[in-house]
Amino acid sequence: MHLRTSLIALAAASGLALGVAAQAAGADPVKLTYWSGFTGGDKQAYLDLIKKFNDTHPDIQIDYQLQPWDSIAQKLPTAIASGAGPDLATPDYNVATIQQYVANGLALPLDDLVGQVGKGVLPQAVVDAFSVNGKLYAAPANFATLLLYYNKDLLQAAGIAAPPKTMQELQDDAVKLSNGQDKYGIALADNATIQMWPVLIWSDGGDLITNNCSDLADPKTVGTVEKWSGLIRDKKISPVGLTGQDADNLFAAGKAAFEINGPWAAGEYKAINFGVAPVPVGASDKPVTLASTVPTIVSAKTGHPKEAQEFLAWWLSKDTQAQLSTAAAYAPSRTDMANDASIASNPTVAAFAAQVPYARLYLPTEKDFAKIDTGIFIPAIQSAEQAGNAADALKAANDQLNKLLGCS
Amino acid sequence: MAAAMALVVLLGAFMIFPFVWMLLTSFRTQQEIFSNPGNLIPAALNWSAYVEIWSELPFARLFLNSVIFAGGTTIISLLFDSLAAYALARLTFPGRTFAFYVVLATLMVPYQITLIPVFQTVFDLHWLDTYQGLIVPRATSAFGIFLLRQFFVTVPRDLDAAARIDGAGELRIYWSIMLPLARPALATLAVFHFMYNWNDFLWPLVITSSIDMRTLPAGLTLFGGQFVVEYAVLMAGATISLAPLAVAFLFAQRYFVQGIATTGIK
Amino acid sequence: MTLVTREGEPRRAARLRSGQLFLLPSAVIICVFVLYPIVQSFWMSLHDWSMFQAVHPFVGMANYAELLGDPRFWNALRNTAIFTVATVPVQVITGLLLAVVLSRASWWAVFLRSVYFFPVISSFATMAIVWRFLLSADVGPTASWLRAAGLVPIDFLHTTAWALPAIVLVSLWKNIGFTMVILVAALQDVPEYLNEAAVLDGANAFQRFVNVTVPSIRHALLFTSVIAVIASLQVFDQVYVMTRGGPLFHTETLVTYMYEQGFSEFRSGYAAAIAWVLFLLIMLVSLIQLRLFRYSDVD
Numbered sequence A: 001m002h003l004r005t006s007l008i009a010l011a012a013a014s015g016l017a018l019g020v021a022a023q024a025a026g027a028d029p030v031k032l033t034y035w036s037g038f039t040g041g042d043k044q045a046y047l048d049l050i051k052k053f054n055d056t057h058p059d060i061q062i063d064y065q066l067q068p069w070d071s072i073a074q075k076l077p078t079a080i081a082s083g084a085g086p087d088l089a090t091p092d093y094n095v096a097t098i099q100q101y102v103a104n105g106l107a108l109p110l111d112d113l114v115g116q117v118g119k120g121v122l123p124q125a126v127v128d129a130f131s132v133n134g135k136l137y138a139a140p141a142n143f144a145t146l147l148l149y150y151n152k153d154l155l156q157a158a159g160i161a162a163p164p165k166t167m168q169e170l171q172d173d174a175v176k177l178s179n180g181q182d183k184y185g186i187a188l189a190d191n192a193t194i195q196m197w198p199v200l201i202w203s204d205g206g207d208l209i210t211n212n213c214s215d216l217a218d219p220k221t222v223g224t225v226e227k228w229s230g231l232i233r234d235k236k237i238s239p240v241g242l243t244g245q246d247a248d249n250l251f252a253a254g255k256a257a258f259e260i261n262g263p264w265a266a267g268e269y270k271a272i273n274f275g276v277a278p279v280p281v282g283a284s285d286k287p288v289t290l291a292s293t294v295p296t297i298v299s300a301k302t303g304h305p306k307e308a309q310e311f312l313a314w315w316l317s318k319d320t321q322a323q324l325s326t327a328a329a330y331a332p333s334r335t336d337m338a339n340d341a342s343i344a345s346n347p348t349v350a351a352f353a354a355q356v357p358y359a360r361l362y363l364p365t366e367k368d369f370a371k372i373d374t375g376i377f378i379p380a381i382q383s384a385e386q387a388g389n390a391a392d393a394l395k396a397a398n399d400q401l402n403k404l405l406g407c408s
Numbered sequence B: 001m002a003a004a005m006a007l008v009v010l011l012g013a014f015m016i017f018p019f020v021w022m023l024l025t026s027f028r029t030q031q032e033i034f035s036n037p038g039n040l041i042p043a044a045l046n047w048s049a050y051v052e053i054w055s056e057l058p059f060a061r062l063f064l065n066s067v068i069f070a071g072g073t074t075i076i077s078l079l080f081d082s083l084a085a086y087a088l089a090r091l092t093f094p095g096r097t098f099a100f101y102v103v104l105a106t107l108m109v110p111y112q113i114t115l116i117p118v119f120q121t122v123f124d125l126h127w128l129d130t131y132q133g134l135i136v137p138r139a140t141s142a143f144g145i146f147l148l149r150q151f152f153v154t155v156p157r158d159l160d161a162a163a164r165i166d167g168a169g170e171l172r173i174y175w176s177i178m179l180p181l182a183r184p185a186l187a188t189l190a191v192f193h194f195m196y197n198w199n200d201f202l203w204p205l206v207i208t209s210s211i212d213m214r215t216l217p218a219g220l221t222l223f224g225g226q227f228v229v230e231y232a233v234l235m236a237g238a239t240i241s242l243a244p245l246a247v248a249f250l251f252a253q254r255y256f257v258q259g260i261a262t263t264g265i266k
Numbered sequence C: 001m002t003l004v005t006r007e008g009e010p011r012r013a014a015r016l017r018s019g020q021l022f023l024l025p026s027a028v029i030i031c032v033f034v035l036y037p038i039v040q041s042f043w044m045s046l047h048d049w050s051m052f053q054a055v056h057p058f059v060g061m062a063n064y065a066e067l068l069g070d071p072r073f074w075n076a077l078r079n080t081a082i083f084t085v086a087t088v089p090v091q092v093i094t095g096l097l098l099a100v101v102l103s104r105a106s107w108w109a110v111f112l113r114s115v116y117f118f119p120v121i122s123s124f125a126t127m128a129i130v131w132r133f134l135l136s137a138d139v140g141p142t143a144s145w146l147r148a149a150g151l152v153p154i155d156f157l158h159t160t161a162w163a164l165p166a167i168v169l170v171s172l173w174k175n176i177g178f179t180m181v182i183l184v185a186a187l188q189d190v191p192e193y194l195n196e197a198a199v200l201d202g203a204n205a206f207q208r209f210v211n212v213t214v215p216s217i218r219h220a221l222l223f224t225s226v227i228a229v230i231a232s233l234q235v236f237d238q239v240y241v242m243t244r245g246g247p248l249f250h251t252e253t254l255v256t257y258m259y260e261q262g263f264s265e266f267r268s269g270y271a272a273a274i275a276w277v278l279f280l281l282i283m284l285v286s287l288i289q290l291r292l293f294r295y296s297d298v299d
Helices: A001-025 A043-056 A067-080 A095-103 A112-119 A126-129 A152-157 A167-177 A199-205 A219-235 A244-252 A263-268 A305-315 A318-328 A341-345 A347-355 A369-387 A392-406 B002-023 B028-037 B048-056 B059-090 B096-108 B113-126 B132-140 B142-153 B157-165 B171-180 B183-199 B200-207 B216-226 B231-251 B255-262 C012-045 C062-068 C071-102 C106-122 C124-135 C143-148 C160-188 C192-200 C206-216 C218-233 C237-242 C254-263 C268-296
Strands: A032-038 A059-064 A147-150 A183-186 A256-261 A274-277 A289-291 A294-300 A359-363
Touching: A001 C237, A032 A305, A043 A059, A043 A256, A059 B171, A067 B002, A067 C143, A095 A126, A095 A294, A147 C071, A152 A167, A152 B200, A167 A183, A167 A219, A199 B113, A219 A369, A219 A392, A244 A256, A244 A263, A244 A289, A244 C160, A256 B132, A263 A318, A263 A347, A263 B142, A274 A347, A294 A305, A294 C218, A305 C192, A318 A341, A341 A347, A347 C218, A359 B200, A359 C124, A369 B183, A392 C143, B002 B142, B002 C071, B002 C106, B002 C124, B002 C160, B002 C268, B028 B231, B048 B059, B048 B231, B059 B096, B059 B171, B059 B183, B059 B216, B059 B231, B059 C012, B096 B113, B096 B200, B096 C012, B113 B132, B113 B200, B113 C012, B132 B200, B132 C237, B142 B183, B142 C012, B157 B171, B157 C218, B171 B183, B171 C012, B183 B231, B183 B255, B183 C124, B200 B216, B216 B231, B216 C012, B216 C124, B231 B255, B255 C106, B255 C160, B255 C218, C012 C268, C062 C268, C071 C106, C071 C160, C071 C218, C106 C160, C124 C143, C124 C160, C124 C237, C160 C218, C160 C237, C192 C206, C206 C218, C237 C254, C254 C268
Parallel strands: A032 A059, A183 A256, A289 A359
Antiparallel strands: A147 A256, A147 A274
8 A cells, every 4th residue: 555655656756757857858859860861972962951951940950861772771661660760761762662661551641741832842753653542651852864974085085076866876886985895885784773774665665564564575675675785795885783883983983984874973973074965865766764753751650740741841842942953953843943043054953854854753653663673674684684685584574574463 | 842832822812812902902092993903002001091981981880889799798698608607517406407408409500590580579679779689689609608618517626615615605606716717718708709799790780770880890881882982991991890800819819719629629 | 504515515405596597697598589589480480471560370381382482592592502512622621731731830830820710700791892892893903903814804793604603712711711720720639649650651641641630630520511511501791792692693592582581571481481491401411411421430
C-alpha cells in the first residue's frame, strides 16, 4: 500500500516534470534528419540550399546527411521501420523505388504539402510517378533532363566541327574518336546509373515496355542494341560494364569524348572544356531524352510530419527552385516558371530546360523496378556488349519480362 | 636452391606491393593519377590527401567507431570469456559438461546462419545503428572461451587450492591468480579479437546505417565508390585505417602469429 | 560454514554459485545471439519472411524448392565451388613450400615470414579497394604495364572471363601467409633426428620432403586445408567490394547472393534457406576431408 502510493506520487511528479519540460522545449527548434544521396557534382548546390533553409527557419533545423545511393537503398527501409530513421530521405535516384516504400507503409502521404503547394504546380509526369491511389507520396528533389556532353578539345583535335545532330553522326564521331586503347568515343554506362541505354533505344523508336507488355524483342529495340553493342565490341567506342560513376570519371579524365548525362555532372567536369548539346535524333526522327526526378519521401514514422512537409513546400517554392536551377542547371520542378528570368538567362540551364517537353521518365511506376532494371534489362545489355548476342539476349529478356508483367 | 630463394623473394615483393603502392599513391595528385596511372613514384610528396580525408569523409568519426567497436568488444570479451573459461575449467556445477559441448558446437556453425536472425533481434531491440548493437552480440566468443579453458585446465590445482584454504573467494582467485597467469594467452586473444573486429566488414555493414556509426572498412568501401572520387584521398584513408594494426604488428608480431598458430592446436 | 573443504576444493554451494554466475554473461549472450538465432534461422527458412510484413506465412520447404530451381543459386554455387577448388590447393601447397624454405631462425627468414604474413593482418575490405584500383583499366597501373610489356590490357574486374580469376588471385595474396604461419609452427615442432636419420639413409631433399616432412606435419596440413576450404566457401568481402558479384553474375557467390536476398531484397526466409544450404555444404565437405585423411593415415 505504502509502496503503491509512493509509486503513484512518483509517476505524477514525473509527469508534471515532463510537462514542464515539454513547455520549455517548445522553444527549441524541431530537428529533422534528412538522408540524401546527392554526392555528385551537384552536392554543393544542395548544401547551400539546406544552409539557407536553416538560416531562415530558426524553428526547423535540417540535419542533412549524405550517403552513397546503394547504402541508402539498403539501410533506409529498416531504419524507417525501426522508428529511429530519418524524417526525410531520397530513397533512390530511380522513381519507381518509392512503390516499395508505399507498399510497406514506410512513406507518409503528403496531404499537407498538396494543400500548401497545389498539385497543378508539379509536372503531370512527376505527379503520376509519385502518386499511389490518388495520394502523393513524394516531392521532387529535382527535375532533370539528359543532354549530350562533349569534350570540345577532343572534338576539335579530331576535326569534328560541331556536335552530332543525328544518332548516325554520333556513332561515326564516336568511332573516329576511339583509338582502341585508352581513348573512347563515348562513356556509355550500363549499370548503377541514371540510365543512358533507354535514350538510345527510344530515339530509334523502340522501348522497354508498352501497354504493360515487354517491347524488348521489338525489331527497333533489337536493332538499336545490336548497332551500339556491335560498335562497342568491334570499334571499342566505350568500355563495357561501366557504372554511372565510372562513366563520369572517364569523361572527367578526358578519356571519353561524349557522355549522355544530366545537369548534376557539370560540377564534376571543371577541368574539361565541355559543351552540351541536345541528344541526337535517331531513326524515329523525334527528339527524345531521359527525364530524371529524384523523389524525397517523408518517413511514415516521423514525429514531425507538419514540419517535414513545410520544408518540402519551401523546397518547391519559386525562389528555391530558381536558385537550384542556377546553381545546378536543373530545370525547375514547377510548371509555372518557364519564363523565369533566371532560367532563360543562363545558357546551360536553358539548354537542359528546353528538353523538358521531350523528356521521358524511365519505368516510373513499375512495382518490380529493381527486378526489371537490374535483373532483366541490364544483364541483357551487358550480354549483348560482351558476347555480341543482342537478338538472343533480348529475346530471353523479353520472355522473362513478360512473365514478370503477367503478359503473354 | 638459389632459384627457389629468388622466387620466394619475388613473391614476397608481390605480397608487399599493394601496401607500397597504396602508400605512394596517397601522395599523388588526381591529375597525376589520371595521366600517368602506371607510375609508382609520386612526382612530389603531396600531403593534401591526408588533410582532405578528414573533411571529405567523417573520417574521425569512422576511426572513433572502429576504436570503440574493436576495443570495446575485445575488453568485454576478454572478461566474459575468461570468467566462463575459468568456470568451465575449475568449478564443477550441474550442466558444466553440457555447457562446454554446446560452446564447442557453436564453433561449427558458420556466422551466415545467425546473421539474419540476429539482425532481426537487434532490430527488435531497437539496437540497430547503436554501439550496443554492434558490441553486445560480439561480447563473448566461443573461440575465446575454448582457448582460455584449455589454458586454465593446465594450471596446477595447488595454486587455487592454497588460496581457497586461505579464505579467498572464487572471484578473488579468478582475478588475482588465474588472470595474471593467463597473461600470454589473454594477450594473444586480445590481439586476435582486436584485429578481427577492427578489420570486420560484414557485421558493421549490416548493423549500422547512418554515417555517424559506420566503422572504417564499411565506411571506406561505401564511400569509395561515389563519395570520394579523389583516389589519393581514398588511399590515404586506407593507409590511416591500416596504421594501428601495422604499428602493433611491428612491435608485437609474435602475438599475432601466436594467435593464428595456436588455432592449429585444436 | 566454510566455503572450502580441507583439501582446498570449493564447497558445493560455493561452486554452484560461482560457477553459474561466472558463466552467466557468456551464457546469456550465446543463448540470445547464437543458439536462439540458429533455431530462428531454420524457422525463418520455412516461412515467407519479410521484415516489413506483420504476417509470415508458413511455406514448409518451398524456399528450398525454389532454391533448387533458381538459376542464380546454381550459378552462385558453381562460382563458389570453382573459387574453392582454384584457391585451396594453391594456397596450401604454396604455404607449405614457403614454410619449408622459411622455417629456420635466420633473420632473413623471419623477415620474409613477416612480409608474407602482413596481408593477413590487413582488412580485406579495405585492401580490396586498393586492389580494385590496381586492377582498374582506366585509372589503375596494370593496364599501362601490360601495354608496356606488349600485351593486350585487360579490364579484369569488368571482363566475365577474368573477374573470378582476379578474385582468386587477390584471395591467395591475402591468405597464403596464414597457411604458411600455421605450417611453420608445425615444422618447428618436428624433431631434427627424423631428418638426420633420413640423410644418413641417403635420401635427397625431395625424398626427405615427401617421406619425412609432409607426414610429420600431416595434422597441421589437414587442419589448414579444412580451414581454407571452409573460409573459401564463405567468401564475401573481396567479392562484394571488388565486383558486387558481377560482371553479369560471374563472381556471385553463395554468401553475396545470400546477402543480397537478405539485405537488399529483404527476403529473410529465402536468405536463411541459402545459409542452411551453405552450412550443409560446409559440413559435407569437412566430413569428406576428414574421412579421406583418416584413410591415408596409416599409423
